[in-house]
Structures are given as C-alpha cells and as structure tokens.
Amino acid sequence: MEENAPEAKTPAAEDLDTLSLQLGRPVRDVVEIGARCRCGSPLVATTAPRLSNGIPFPTTFYLTHPTITAAVSRLEAAGVMAEMSERLQEDSALADAYRAAHEAYLADRERVRTAAGLEPVWEIEGISAGGMPEPRVKCLHVHVGHSLAAGPGVNPIGDEALQRIAADWTLETCTCRSAWDHGADVPKKDLSRHVKRLRSGDQE
16 A cells, blocks of 8 residues: 655545545545544544535544544543543633634634635534533544644643543554554445435435
C-alpha cells in the first residue's frame, strides 16, 4: 500500500477506501483528511456539514481510526466525561478555553462548507459538537477528532483525552497494520443511522 504524506489534506481514492474499512461502512462526503498517522493513514475524516443526501451533519471532524476510537470509548466508559463536565463548571479558565474551542470549531466548519461549495446549513447554525459551548462533555470522540485536526492548544478537552490514552496511542505511535483488515472488501452498503433516518422520513 502506497503511503500518503502525513500532511496531505486532499483525500485520495485510497484514503476513502481506508476510511470505509476503518468504519465498516462506505464513507461519505469527505472534504479533507483532518489528520493522518505518521504512516499516512487517515485518523480523522473532515466531513461536509450537509451530506449529499441532504441531511445536516454537525460532526465536522469524525474520528475514524479504530485504535483511537476504542481507547476513547474506554475513557467514556470509565466516567471521564462526567468528571470533565464537573471541572468545566468549576474552572472558569477551562470553561473559557472550551467556549473558544466551540468558536474555532464553527470557524473550521464554515471553511469546510465553503471548500465543499455548499450553501449555509441553517439547521446547525451556531451548533458545534460534543456538548460545546455548554459546560458539559457529551462525546469525547468529537473532541479528540477536533484536537487531532486542529492541533494542540485549541480544544482543551480533546487535548486532555489524548494525553489520557497515551498508553494506547500517540502521534508517535502507528498501529495501522493491525487496527483494521487491510485485505477485506471495501464496504459498499451504507447502514449508518443517517441513511436510515432519511429513508424513514421518505416513508412517512
């Protein structure tokens, strides 16, 4: 497998196949590769704020790498989100940084929308992801995806989560060879909840 440069943003056909294998479903509406492993494999898919089927999609930076998603899921299962939410309510400096991350997320989404040639997505206007800007954490995967795409110092919750999973994965670590089945057929049938929701709406 030919490797892409870790800094390359434009998704190649190989990137889209890799993302589909990582997720176990066909990837959709990827505008950029938000972050890459040191080997060049995608870590984060930067997704258009409106999918091609018309559904608004607020999660601009979608964490895809199986090693990282599993490690973050273990953090969530351990109750870390409740702990972080409590600290956001007590630590004004942390809360201010969290609100700044919200604004940065919205600015990045607007840049991605423009790059994708889309009209404004009014349904998610002012809404970022992961619980921001309220003093609560709803999804660590969102914050880690944001931190990986934006770099350190932008999202304090994502940065902290990355520190907490350092025993399983860091930017200096590559687990890609064993993280998903590179020889599997690339998924073609989309069973995601977003497609199901659209089909359900069509039937009503």
